[in-house]
Amino acid sequence: MDKILILDYGSQTTQLIGRRIRDFGVYTEIIPGDTPFSLEFLAGPVFEGTRALILSGSPESVYAGGAAPDQKIYSLGLPLLGICYGLQRMTHDHGGKVEPLPEREYGRIGVTVSAAGFPLPAARNEALAGFFAGFDPALSLDAIKGGARFSPGTVAAGAAAAGTAGAAFQFTAWMSHGDTLTRLAPGFIQAGTSETGYPAVLVHETENWFGLQFHPEVTHCERGREILAAFVFGAAGCAAQWTMEQYIEEVRASLKSRVGESPVLLLISGGVDSTVAGALLLKTLDPDKVHLMYMDTGLMRKNETGTVKAALEKLGAKHLHIVYCEKEFLSALEGLDDPEEKRKTIGDLFITIQEREVARLGLPDSYFLVQGTLYTDMIESGRGVGKKAHLIKSHHNVGSPLIEAMRASGRVIEPLDRLYKDEVRRLGRILALDEAIVSRHPFPGPGLAVRILGEVTREKCDVLREADAIFIEELKKRRGSQGKSLYDEIWQAFAVLLPIRSVGVAGDVRKYGWVLALRAITSADGMTADVYPFPAKDLLEISTRITNSVTDIGRVTYDISSKPPATIEWE
Numbered sequence: 001m002d003k004i005l006i007l008d009y010g011s012q013t014t015q016l017i018g019r020r021i022r023d024f025g026v027y028t029e030i031i032p033g034d035t036p037f038s039l040e041f042l043a044g045p046v047f048e049g050t051r052a053l054i055l056s057g058s059p060e061s062v063y064a065g066g067a068a069p070d071q072k073i074y075s076l077g078l079p080l081l082g083i084c085y086g087l088q089r090m091t092h093d094h095g096g097k098v099e100p101l102p103e104r105e106y107g108r109i110g111v112t113v114s115a116a117g118f119p120l121p122a123a124r125n126e127a128l129a130g131f132f133a134g135f136d137p138a139l140s141l142d143a144i145k146g147g148a149r150f151s152p153g154t155v156a157a158g159a160a161a162a163g164t165a166g167a168a169f170q171f172t173a174w175m176s177h178g179d180t181l182t183r184l185a186p187g188f189i190q191a192g193t194s195e196t197g198y199p200a201v202l203v204h205e206t207e208n209w210f211g212l213q214f215h216p217e218v219t220h221c222e223r224g225r226e227i228l229a230a231f232v233f234g235a236a237g238c239a240a241q242w243t244m245e246q247y248i249e250e251v252r253a254s255l256k257s258r259v260g261e262s263p264v265l266l267l268i269s270g271g272v273d274s275t276v277a278g279a280l281l282l283k284t285l286d287p288d289k290v291h292l293m294y295m296d297t298g299l300m301r302k303n304e305t306g307t308v309k310a311a312l313e314k315l316g317a318k319h320l321h322i323v324y325c326e327k328e329f330l331s332a333l334e335g336l337d338d339p340e341e342k343r344k345t346i347g348d349l350f351i352t353i354q355e356r357e358v359a360r361l362g363l364p365d366s367y368f369l370v371q372g373t374l375y376t377d378m379i380e381s382g383r384g385v386g387k388k389a390h391l392i393k394s395h396h397n398v399g400s401p402l403i404e405a406m407r408a409s410g411r412v413i414e415p416l417d418r419l420y421k422d423e424v425r426r427l428g429r430i431l432a433l434d435e436a437i438v439s440r441h442p443f444p445g446p447g448l449a450v451r452i453l454g455e456v457t458r459e460k461c462d463v464l465r466e467a468d469a470i471f472i473e474e475l476k477k478r479r480g481s482q483g484k485s486l487y488d489e490i491w492q493a494f495a496v497l498l499p500i501r502s503v504g505v506a507g508d509v510r511k512y513g514w515v516l517a518l519r520a521i522t523s524a525d526g527m528t529a530d531v532y533p534f535p536a537k538d539l540l541e542i543s544t545r546i547t548n549s550v551t552d553i554g555r556v557t558y559d560i561s562s563k564p565p566a567t568i569e570w571e
């Protein structure tokens, strides 16, 4: 299967590059930017099928200790695309010069690409025409995926359509850089320039090497997807061979051969990932051998346990072990109001209960532990893939000694570890998992405890559960601007109970109720987030319904903070 390898130098958007390209149907893997391209690596499974390399962006500078690729990548004959730092890296590695900008450039910046007057050496025509298709407004994404190439004719038409002079393409790119190229390396040609006068698009005279100073993977970058697709299909000649159906077949075969007749145990959190992993197990192995364990911590959303139980039973679960441990969690949380202390207490208790309950099941030693780990979790935990990103917030889920011991003895299976979140959702749909579960918003491991600011009590959990359920129900029934439900347009929405009360009036009587904050954000992956711009009518009606139905709540506010600087959760 054709594959694009992404060398990661730590940009916050490296994962997005991989996701965008997989959306085209081409498989991608992310590896540390300084991976040695040894003979062993070149003959190994990660490199197998590689048709091109992409060098990612980075928070570092090439002249100040930023990681370098193994220089062998430049003699493999593979097409290369350098993005931001990746381009600076290629320039630096070939004798060009990279220096700091007087002021960092961040955000939307116009770029002009002069493909028309560009001298195309005959031998380079094919790949360059493929690459330049990405900038040509006359060519759609589908056309580019189908192999459309830039030609002077289409340039003229495109430029006329875009109203640009001299058959040059203009578009608004998205940049985030503190360094720029001040001298190109020999062999590189500047094909595009930013409105601030810096090199923005580079091609090489003889090699299939390309460079972009902007980030085509970011949604705000105009023609970003087309530019990436033009590299993948036009310049690198990849075929779209990555399908979920094929993945399912591969994973099923490997699960069956690894597990044999042994039982498997899956720890289910109720979130999308572990529930999809459960569906995959139930549809692949003998359900008699599949044990599913779910902890009801009392910090769950309204009806959570019932929903998960019903969905798994519908898929044929025979051994669903639900551990009710609300009392244990609430008493451990008593008197705690520091967010980190709350998170740590919950994490530790998870481990204690997990060990106790797994032992109680009495599975034979030959059992396998299955986890719903995603590709992004693998990247974040630094397992198998790079960990070059600067740590923004230390997350979340517990590394349990049980899981680590099972891993050390080779008995942990992570069947979703090559998938991104949206791919897991697609897999869930193919496996006929309930849509209500598949399209669910993410929910944090520590549950409502990080949405009840200050001390957590049963009463506060109940109040928050009710208010949150009303909010979500309203989002599901209201239409958004794109014709979908508000719930489907929003990436994540929830209610937060604040540790303050305020005065109000209800039926002529003084009321002293809790203050609730509503949060709704749009995001691609939870790494950054924008506030969802509700029409005022929706917010007003939802607020009224909440204060009318949940009498302990006296006031509702809407959180209008983006991430950064705020995080998505409040604690």
Ligand code: XMP
Residues within 6 Å of the ligand: 393, 395, 396, 397, 442, 443, 444, 445, 446, 492, 526, 527, 563, 566, 567, 568, 569, 570
């Ligand atoms: P933050 O609050 O860091 O959240 O902006 C980013 C995304 O991660 C979710 N989140 C968690 N998920 N365990 C999880 O599995 C956790 O401890 C945790 N904390 C936050 C959050 O809901 C958002 O989707």
